[in-house]
Amino acid sequence: MTILTRDDGIVKAVRYGVRGKKASNAAAFQVMCYGDFKLRPSRGELMTAVSADIIDGFYPVSEDILKLSLLTYLADITYTLLGENNPDSRVLSLFLNTVYAASYRDENIMKIKSVYELKLMCAAGFMPYLGAACECGRNAEYFSPARGTIVCASCRKKGDIALHSTVLSMMRYIVGCEDKKMMSFSVNDEKLYDELSSVTEKYVSVQCEREFDSLAYFKAMRGLY
Ligand SMILES: [Zn+2]
Secondary structure, eight states: OOETTTTTTEEEEEEETSSSOOOOOOOOTTSSSSEEEEEESSTOOOEEEEEEEEEOOOOHTOOOEEEEEEHHHHHHHHHHHBBBBBBOOOHHHHHHHHHHHHHHHOHHHHHHHHHHHHHHHTTTOOOOBBOOOOOSSOOOOEEEEETTTEEEEOOOOHHHHHHHHHHHHHHHHHHEEEEEEOOOOOOOOOHHHHHHHHHHHHHHHHHSSSSOOHOOOOOOHHHHH
């Protein structure tokens, strides 16, 4: 199991030490859950989960392969950016609220994805610069995932992405808003969430200098819906 904890950040744990056969224990080892885990050090880096009390099993997510594949990807990028044993209460709260939104709120799934990607990047020290204009002073109409900034047509380089003005507005909102209000916006044309999503995932991928199989899987799943 991989557990994102408040005090120790992400830890790896094995469950064979779990005692008792209470239903709550079994439920806590589902694919995605929020719970109170009692851990004790085991061999090497590994912890042993001695007990677990489930607080929320996020059942709507467990039963929805698309949502589950999205959250698996989001857990993947969190692990990549945070690493193990690096406590971060902001990331914990962002992730929990994102799983909650995916489970219980009627939000566009690509919006949920983009909001978390961008907020995570901010929390991890990669807050993009989305100011008024390109650094040369011209109107900025592209986003540079490599530089983490908006640029104009003259300053853009290979890999920079043309931005719809509404996509830029959404990015500015997400970066600037209080974390608890991160989902509090909407656009009429839901296709713009797809555009936003392609920008934010590229930003994560370029800054992490890798591709994510879990993202490819999510996209494959989404193609089936
Ligand atoms: Zn420029």
